[in-house]
Amino acid sequence: MAEFGDVVRSRRSSRMFLPDKPVPHELLDEALTLAMRAPSNSNTQPWHLFLATGERRVRLVDALLAAVDAAPPAIGTAGLPPQFAHRRRESGALVYGAMGIERDDAAGRWAAQRRNWEFFHAPVAGVVCMHRDFTHVDAMGVGMFLQTLLLALTERGLGSCVQVSISFYPDVLREQLDIPDDLTILCGMSIGYADPQFAANHLDTPRNPIGENVVFLQD
Ligand SMILES: Cc1cc2nc3c(=O)[nH]c(=O)nc-3n(C[C@H](O)[C@H](O)[C@H](O)COP(=O)(O)O)c2cc1C
Structure with missing residues (x-):
């Protein structure tokens, strides 16, 4: 069995998957069983995950791409507090740089971004939801479920990417995946x-040094 630290360090967001290599249901089941162990407020287990494979996934991607091409999303630094905007620029530079896309290559960037709505060719397309009456407290529980799931997938040799971009088209997701109105759509994920x-x-x-995010107090 892999060391916990190695699993944590080797997890990364994958943005291109092998489309013809299916995810064994048994591995998915094991990872989900572990993720279900995540803590949550009053053990509400607030996470709701819709997973589409096969024809359902194909129809979902077709519908998402049609929506994206009809009304491309405004991706920029919108939605981020100004003091964090540089993070998106830095992370974009890193990711697009590794894809060989130049800074001023708008078409290249858009082609890469558009792959979000193809779930980066992953055979399993996920949408993460929670009940609409839950608050940020419960969203933390969903996040704990998600991270546990990502690590369990990593341990099993599977790649993943959490994607807020998927949530930009909630009507398409609801229609294609039969997501009821009483669930709020939080994000998507590729597996x-x-x-x-x-x-x-x-x-x-890269990550910050601990001191940028954690304050130790002892007097
Ligand atoms: C809530 C959340 C939303 C994210 N949304 C996207 C997304 O829409 N598209 C994408 O390519 N990556 C997305 N990511 C991946 C982050 O960019 C990535 O986690 C971060 O840059 C750190 O890189 P790493 O996951 O490889 O360690 C998201 C991650 C999280 C946790």
């Missing part, structure tokens, strides 16, 4: 075997 030839799948995205 599959990461394409090892795709350089951007091997990025080691």
